[in-house]
Amino acid sequence: MRTNTLLILDDDSHDASLIAHEAQHLGFEVRVLDDAKLFMDAFLAWKPTHLAIDIVMPSINGIEILKTLAQLDCQSSIILSSGIGSDLLPAAQLVAIEHNLNIRGILYQPFHQHILKNLLTDQVSVDLHARSASDASMQPFTVDAQSIDDAIRNQQFSLFYQPQIELHSGRVIGFEGLLRWQHPTLGIKLPEAFIPVAEKTGQIDQLTQIVIEHGFNFIRSLSNTLTFSLNISAKSIKNHLLTDALVEASQSLEVAPERVILELTETATMQDPDEAQHILSQLRAEGFKLSIDDFGTGYSSMAQLAKLPFTELKIDKSFVTTMETSSKSRKVVASTLKLAESLGLETIAEGVENTLAAIGLRELGCRYGQGYYFARPMDQATATTWLGQWNHQF
Known part of the structure; x- marks a missing residue:
């Protein structure tokens, strides 16, 4: 040999x-x-x-x-x-x-x-x-309840952080926490590889708890003006214990609810609008902010969205990445921004990958942006270092 x-x-x-x-x-x-x-x-x-x-x-x-x-x-x-x-x-x-x-x-x-x-x-x-x-x-990457349990026990799930930027000033206003499975031999796996399984097996709340604990600990170490955004599964929306878990973490880790933004897709909120309205109203009453994630890709009606207590609208990257080459995408972004303004919602665009996109969004009136142009998702130590070196210019 x-x-x-x-x-x-x-x-x-x-x-x-x-x-x-x-x-x-x-x-x-x-x-x-x-x-x-x-x-x-x-x-x-x-x-x-x-x-x-x-x-x-x-x-x-x-x-x-x-x-x-x-x-x-x-x-x-x-x-x-x-x-x-x-x-x-x-x-x-x-x-x-x-x-x-x-x-x-x-x-x-x-x-x-x-x-x-x-x-x-x-x-x-x-x-x-x-x-x-x-x-x-x-071998194909197979995910089941046992492999997720093993990964949780071995602390293979971690949070990466992507900064969110105020477009007119370049100021960092917060970070979105993105869950990753750091497999010891197959590398990092993105949420689409394991979240659907966790939703089916009932383990999604355990993963959400990991995101809450990691994210809250990170954000508490930073300026108290910065926010933390996390994704909430459609399954978790139906769980009445979600509010209790968030409130408990907020109190024990001393992170004000106003600094926490819960991102939900249109589809998640529309599966059971009445139940979603009840749970989301509870969360807003506690002070947590709510964001409509991937807006424009679902099938929700404006009337239904207007009933829910959202505070932010997140424009899907599929429109942002093509707005400089597609007049239709630019019109969708512009109309979405007008809709958000009429509903009193803050706006953030994901998928900002170059200077033209950042400037174009700013000119259309979008307040915040997020994407590879500013920074890729980073682990906690790197995000902390990046924050200290960010010069507010782009």
Whole structure:
């Protein structure tokens, strides 16, 4: 059996050295490069058993690297890495799998040694001359009640934070908390991979409680003018204990309800409008704010929406990302902003990905924005650092 070898492509010498050190400790031969051409030359000449690729680098297109490896019939086990909060990684992982690459998993920064070790040693024990059909990275990601329970017990669920910006001043007004499942070998999984299952199995309230606890602890450490937004499932709306859980957390963690914004989709509120009105009115009475999430994608009537005690309307990113190229999308955004104004609602647009979108929304009268143009979702430590460095300009 040949020696395990690892070829690293990373433009951050510190991160690369951490990966290299752990791999060498496990008996790997290691080479580190920060140039895409040199990396491909080394790959062809050395034929390493493992690759570690930083998928997000200023001068290198990581997706193209993966596609090129696929064209070369790469048999190496691949670990994808990148900066904290990069939502490109799950997409890159899907691209790699679609091209039949052998993805071991995702390594987020800051690196956790035990995860890196698992990604490397899980492959050491198998035949390195052949791709194993049973390899964990090639298996479908199956979610059931037991796997969710295990993930909760092992604290694999965490919250990433994306800032929300006042468009006319550049001031940060708050953060949205986005739940992620940090799977030890398959990388980060987004909510659409597990929330529907949790709703069916009755575990959604446990996940909501994780979001509440993590988010409230984060926001209490920041300026008391900043808000925290969290998504509420349609199933949770029917749970009368939701209000009690939020009130209890607000009191015990000393976070004023006025700093908390509960985001609900149109569909969630329309499944049982009368029940939704009752629960949402309770929450508003306690001081919590309410946001209509993904507005414009559902089928609710204006009359029904007007009856519910919302304080904010969130414009769906499908309209925001196309408003500069589609006159129809721009008209939808403009009319939505007028509707929100007539109902006395604050407005926030998600999916702000460039300067034109930010300026265009501001000119139309949208007060707040959120999207990759300002920042990707980040873990708590990175979000705190980012906040301290934000210069209010865009």
